[in-house]
Amino acid sequence: MKESERTSIVLTIITGAFAVLTVAFLFNIWGHTAPLPQIPLVDPAFIQTKTVRTSYAELAASKQDLSDFDCYGCHEKGKPPILRFDDKHILVVPEEHKDIVMGHGRNNRNNLCTNCHDENNLEHFQTRDGRELKFSESSQLCGSCHGPTFRDWNAGAHGRTSGHWNREMGAFTRKDCVSCHNPHSPKFPGRQPAPAPHTLHFTGKPSPSAEGEH
Amino acid sequence: MSDHPSNGERNPAPDADGMSRRSFLRMSAVFGSGLAALAAGLSPLRELQNFPSLDEFMQKYYKELTPAEMEKVLKRIELEVERQYGIRPHVRDLKPIDGVEFAYCLNLTRCIGCRKCVHACVAENNQSRSPEIQYIRVLQMQNGSMDMEKAVHDYNPEKVPEKGHFYMPVQCQQCKNPPCVKVCPVHATWQEPDGITVIDYNWCIGCRYCEAACPYWARRFNFTKPTIPKDRLNPNMDYLSNRPRPQGTMEKCHFCLQRTRAGRYPACVEVCPTGTRKFGNVLDPNSEVSYILKNKRVFIQLKEELGTSPRFFYYFDV
Numbered sequence: 001m002k003e004s005e006r007t008s009i010v011l012t013i014i015t016g017a018f019a020v021l022t023v024a025f026l027f028n029i030w031g032h033t034a035p036l037p038q039i040p041l042v043d044p045a046f047i048q049t050k051t052v053r054t055s056y057a058e059l060a061a062s063k064q065d066l067s068d069f070d071c072y073g074c075h076e077k078g079k080p081p082i083l084r085f086d087d088k089h090i091l092v093v094p095e096e097h098k099d100i101v102m103g104h105g106r107n108n109r110n111n112l113c114t115n116c117h118d119e120n121n122l123e124h125f126q127t128r129d130g131r132e133l134k135f136s137e138s139s140q141l142c143g144s145c146h147g148p149t150f151r152d153w154n155a156g157a158h159g160r161t162s163g164h165w166n167r168e169m170g171a172f173t174r175k176d177c178v179s180c181h182n183p184h185s186p187k188f189p190g191r192q193p194a195p196a197p198h199t200l201h202f203t204g205k206p207s208p209s210a211e212g213e214h
Numbered sequence: 215m216s217d218h219p220s221n222g223e224r225n226p227a228p229d230a231d232g233m234s235r236r237s238f239l240r241m242s243a244v245f246g247s248g249l250a251a252l253a254a255g256l257s258p259l260r261e262l263q264n265f266p267s268l269d270e271f272m273q274k275y276y277k278e279l280t281p282a283e284m285e286k287v288l289k290r291i292e293l294e295v296e297r298q299y300g301i302r303p304h305v306r307d308l309k310p311i312d313g314v315e316f317a318y319c320l321n322l323t324r325c326i327g328c329r330k331c332v333h334a335c336v337a338e339n340n341q342s343r344s345p346e347i348q349y350i351r352v353l354q355m356q357n358g359s360m361d362m363e364k365a366v367h368d369y370n371p372e373k374v375p376e377k378g379h380f381y382m383p384v385q386c387q388q389c390k391n392p393p394c395v396k397v398c399p400v401h402a403t404w405q406e407p408d409g410i411t412v413i414d415y416n417w418c419i420g421c422r423y424c425e426a427a428c429p430y431w432a433r434r435f436n437f438t439k440p441t442i443p444k445d446r447l448n449p450n451m452d453y454l455s456n457r458p459r460p461q462g463t464m465e466k467c468h469f470c471l472q473r474t475r476a477g478r479y480p481a482c483v484e485v486c487p488t489g490t491r492k493f494g495n496v497l498d499p500n501s502e503v504s505y506i507l508k509n510k511r512v513f514i515q516l517k518e519e520l521g522t523s524p525r526f527f528y529y530f531d532v
Contacts, residue, residue, distance in 0.1 A: 011244050018247035025254030039344035041443065047334045049484045156502035157510065158531075159489040162479065165501070166311070169477025180488070188488060190373035194329035197368060198346050 039198050046194040051160060051179040057136040058179065069135055071122035080119035083112070103185030116141060116183070142177040153177070266460075275401070276414040276454070284453075291457055298458070299442070303449040305457055308475035310408035316469055316525060317409070317496035317503045319512070320383065323531040324490040327352050327374040327381030331482035331491065335385075338470060338481035339456040340448055342440030349434065349467040350385040350482065360514070385482075386411065386432035386467035387516060387524030394424035394433060403464070409525050410469050412454040420462035429517050430524075433466045469493070496525070503527075 024030070059066055067073065074096065075081060084092045091111050093100055104110040113119075118126040125133040127144035143150030152158035159180065164170035180188065269290055273279075279287065288305045296302045332350045341347040353365035357378050365382070375381065392411050395403055402417035403424055425433040439461040451457040452472035459465050470480035474493070483491045494501035506512065512529040515522075 008240065011240050015243045015247045018244070018251040021251035022247065022254040025251065025257055028258070031258070036345060039346050041343060041446070042333045042336070046330055047337045047485060049334075052487055152510075152531075155505040155509075157492065157506050160486070161489070161492075161502065162484055164477045165474065165479050165494045166314075166477035175489075188326065190326070190375060191328050191487070192372065193327060193370060193374045194333050196329070196370045197332075197348055197351065199368070 040195075042195055049162065051175055052189070052191075053179055053182065055176040055178045056138065057176060060136060069123070075122055078120075081113075081122075083114070101182075101185045103187065104183065138178050138183065139176045142183075270416065273416050275417055277404075288453060291451075291453070295447075295451075295458060299444050299447050301444065301447050301449055303447070303451045303457070305451045305453060306472065307453045308471065310406050310410075311475060313497055314495045315407075315409045315497050316388065316474065317494065317507070318388070318469070318526045319492040319503050319506045319510075320526070320528050321490045321492070321510075321531060322380055322382060322528050324488045325352075325381040325383060326488055326490075327354055327369070327376075327379075328487065330485045330487060331383060334481045334485035335467070335470075337446060338448055338473070339468075340440070340442050340451070340458055341434075341465070342436065342438070343443065343446075344441050345438060347434045347436070347440065347465065349432070349465075350383050351431070352381055352383045354379050355382050382528065384430055384432070384516065385526070386428075387430050387522065387526040388467075388469060390523035390525065391521060393427040393429065393520075393522060397423040397427040399423065408475070410471055411466075412468055412471065413464055413466070414454070415457070415459050415463045415465070418463040420464070422464065424464055429520055429522065433464050436461050436463055436465065 054064075056066075056069060084094075086092055089111075090108055091102060091113070093102060102108070102111065114126075115128075116125050118124045118132065121132070123135065125135070125138065125141045127133065127141055129144060131140075131144070133141050139150075139153070143153070149158050153174070156174065159177070160175040161172055162175070163172035165172070177183075177186075182189075267290070269286075273287060274283065284307055288307060291305045292303055295305070329352050332348050332352060335341070335349050336343070336347075339349065341349070351367050353362060353367055354369045354376070355362075355365050357380060369376070388409055388411055390405075390409070392405060395405055395411060398404075399421060400417060400419055402419070403411060403413045405411045420435070422435055425435060436459050440459055442458060447458075448456060450472055452475075455468045455471040470478075470482075474480055479493055480491075483493045492502045492506055494503040496503050496507070498504060506529060507527065510529045510531070512527045514528045515524045515526070516528065518524075
């Protein structure tokens with residue numbers, strides 16, 4: 001009798017415990033992990049393969065507006081423009097060309113339009129060794145001073161090459177100097193970096209850098 | 215059973231087995247509730263999905279597949295991707311080209327740390343967006359030091375490059391002597407004749423030994439099923455490279471095999487705004503990489519003292 005009662009109680013407790021477990025499992029009361037924070041998708045601008053600038057040759061090839069290169073729309077033929085300098089012998093960029101930043105070479109070493117532009121034919125370039133070049137041949141002009149870089153560029157080691165590494169399987173293009181460098185201020189401009197990696201223990205903001213922890 | 219028929223007159227008459235009606239009900243209540251608890255405990259199994267099909271489960275090792283079997287496998291993957299993403303991809307199995315060994319050169323003078331390569335790689339290779347898997351990690355280094363302990367990877371200034379730093383992107387170095395291949399217990403990763411170390415995602419068991427063995431932290435693990443937005447899926451796929459990976463497998467940079475074995479440049483080369491990244495066939499004496507290795511100051515293979523002999527070279531402009 002006593003034993004039987006004890007059995008009843010134990011069995012009832014076990015049944016109750018199983019019932020509680022059933023409910024707990026069904027409603028998953030302890031199993032809810034916090035959802036991982038959603039990492040935002042990257043702006044497609046960061047995966048564009050465009051170069052930072054568009055060269056004259058590319059503009060001409062895609063039949064875009066070339067009016068910026070129509071020098072004799074304003075200048076008079078056969079009359080070289082007169083250059084003005086301030087009292088420190090620094091070239092004064094005229095109002096009509098004020099979008100040009102003269103930043104080619106340090107310490108104003110390249111402080112003269114006619115170093116590259118031909119004053120007698122403004123729609124041509126002139127090299128220091130006396131060659132006449134068209135706007136579309138600007139890379140040759142750059143190469144007339146920047147020899148080693150030009151050599152590397154020709155070999156594909158400097159600058160952008162796109163298309164096919166295997167020249168038998170498809171075409172490739174080598175970008176002109178001015179597709180990346182502004183000829184009047186050639187230093188490659190800084191740009192906004194694409195989003196940083198979100199670390200494993202993502203908190204919504206970048207983790208403290210390794211440098212900060214040391 | 216603890217109920218003895220002889221135990222008292224209050225107990226109802228026992229049946230032939232020596233079990234009373236009451237004790238039977240009691241026992242079935244315990245048994246029934248136990249079963250219910252077990253069933254409820256197993257209920258999360260209902261949420262299990264993406265069981266491999268029998269064909270997928272029984273699929274042979276990549277190197278043992280005959281061309282006809284491969285054809286079938288590629289078809290199956292195409293259908294599976296279409297079912298999941300609504301886009302019919304073009305899955306191929308491109309083989310290494312004869313007489314080609316890939317090499318990669320990266321110009322540390324030119325890199326500005328803009329991380330465009332990282333995201334172009336993610337887009338090209340269908341990596342998981344959230345949680346995030348990226349093959350390339352760009353390290354911001356202190357000028358005049360190669361101390362990677364002091365490198366920062368989550369720099370986020372308004373504009374890069376920052377003064378006093380240079381930037382060193384690190385990805386799979388495609389070693390000639392790859393430690394990751396040596397440790398794989400099931401040969402799910404191996405080096406191809408063109409120098410690319412590849413992974414058979416269907417053969418990988420997810421033990422992550424290779425991740426531990428790699429001195430460049432180049433391997434990534436799919437802890438969850440990768441999430442790829444449908445509109446950003448790249449349909450140009452290859453079996454060994456950028457087809458969507460199953461959960462629980464390793465992945466890593468494979469020099470954009472689906473592009474490079476078709477003669478094109480990898481996505482990271484195409485997107486680099488500064489021309490920092492150079493790629494080509496090192497066996498071709500006229501290739502860009504051959505020119506760089508011959509003429510430029512190629513000063514490191516990363517951690518070259520480990521003897522892994524990477525096919526990834528860092529150089530400076532002279």
